């Protein structure tokens with residue numbers, strides 16, 4: 001057996017069944033070895049797209065992703081997507097071919113380990129035929145158990161060497177998923193649990209903010225039970241949007257995307273408890289949502305996350321689910337109403353959603369107001385959906401106005417704030433959740449940057465709704481620099497017929513200038529849905545967005 005086959009064996013023993021990538025000579029054999037063992041391979045048209053797909057697939061499925069790349073340019077093309085995954089702690093194994101040892105002259109040689117390290121990924125390597133199986137298992141375990149993005153370099157000479165069989169009777173190193181995919185969660189220390197229980201017992205207006213850490217350890221029920229005991233209102237970071245969907249105390253996203261009522265209530269808290277959430281500048285609006293005198297408690301698996309962005313009055317190192325359960329057990333006998341009242345419940349029901357916040361529709365028949373567009377889409381699209389959002393000025397509209405059924409219904413690859421990942425993100429999420437309607441919300445800049453994956457979506461026959469908020473500009477820059485009187489010719493573009501481009505790829509498509517044009521979407525929804533639909537929405541763009549101003553403040 002060749003090393004490439006032994007590596008495939010070791011990975012498939014973990015239950016790997018889906019691989020994203022782009023095949024060149026360097027990863028041809030290992031990718032074929034994976035498909036020969038039953039894995040399905042999703043061929044992207046650009047390595048960055050492949051990386052974003054694998055990342056989104058891992059986030060949406062809750063499993064460890066796998067990405068297969070050619071050496072040199074195959075790897076560097078994927079770097080932006082790998083960086084996003086690494087910054088977001090996505091468990092992902094990047095199988096990256098590498099050139100053979102230093103005696104071989106190759107124009108493909110790059111400092112792959114250094115590049116991986118530089119972007120926050122973990123460099124790993126298939127060192128030799130003898131160590132190949134163990135090397136692959138170690139890489140997979142680091143990715144899944146420590147929630148890291150691991151670059152597993154596979155030198156060509158080692159890949160193609162004979163792999164010695166395991167010693168007779170030797171245990172197989174791999175353990176099947178999913179048992180091995182979960183890091184044994186540290187339980188919070190008893191005194192930390194008491195301290196948090198005490199803080200909540202005394203709280204009058206507690207607010208919980210749950211992040212990705214709560215989402216990945218499936219902590220909703222335990223956090224809600226604790227919220228019931230102490231009367232907490234429930235919010236999330238953008239990455240965990242949807243986690244508390246259906247609760248009458250759900251404030252939706254905290255931070256730049258928060259609705260006026262949500263922002264008012266979060267800022268009015270006397271105790272904020274974060275659950276697996278970094279409380280970064282987005283989530284707290286640069287601290288503005290943390291009221292003066294509010295006590296901040298952070299519960300996180302990762303000691304380094306505590307106090308990183310805002311000072312924490314109490315840090316609890318532990319798994320969100322177990323910690324919430326332990327604190328709720330302590331509070332069970334003396335529950336308090338806390339922040340909750342019948343009156344507030346009614347107010348949340350009436351006002352917390354962005355679509356219930358009044359606005360003046362600025363659509364003029366030639367251009368559609370992005371808020372009116374988003375509300376119309378929210379009404380038309382089936383509730384069982386998964387929404388992926390690209391980066392740009394527009395990004396708040398789909399994030400704020402499109403409801404999602406739960407946290408797996410929102411895929412937000414924005415840890416690195418790269419433009420251009422949105423379409424591929426939607427494809428990866430779609431493959432992970434075939435029962436849901438995938439929606440890619442893009443700006444025209446991001447759509448054109450990531451356009452090569454439109455062919456992938458068509459080839460796969462995905463029932464994908466691609467909504468392009470088309471302002472014919474890099475709107476983020478226009479709105480940021482425009483008020484200063486700077487020249488804007490570098491960030492403005494002539495009109496592009498994105499609907500025609502979509503049709504060229506084989507999509508259904510429509511240009512939308514008013515909600516009546518969305519009848520094309522109705523027809524598509526009622527039809528076979530065997531190809532994507534592109535909605536080129538020519539949007540009004542008089543104003544910049546406040547959430548992006550927040551983002552620029554930390555530039």
Ligand SMILES: Cc1ncc(C[n+]2csc(CCOP(=O)(O)OP(=O)(O)O)c2C)c(N)n1
Pocket residue numbers: 391392393394395417418419420442443444445446447469471473474475476477
């Ligand atoms: C890869 C990358 N290049 C450049 C940027 C800087 N940038 C941030 S938003 C933006 C404009 C994106 O334009 P578009 O997708 O049309 O969205 P809009 O801002 O117009 O809503 C740019 C260029 C970035 N974040 N990522």
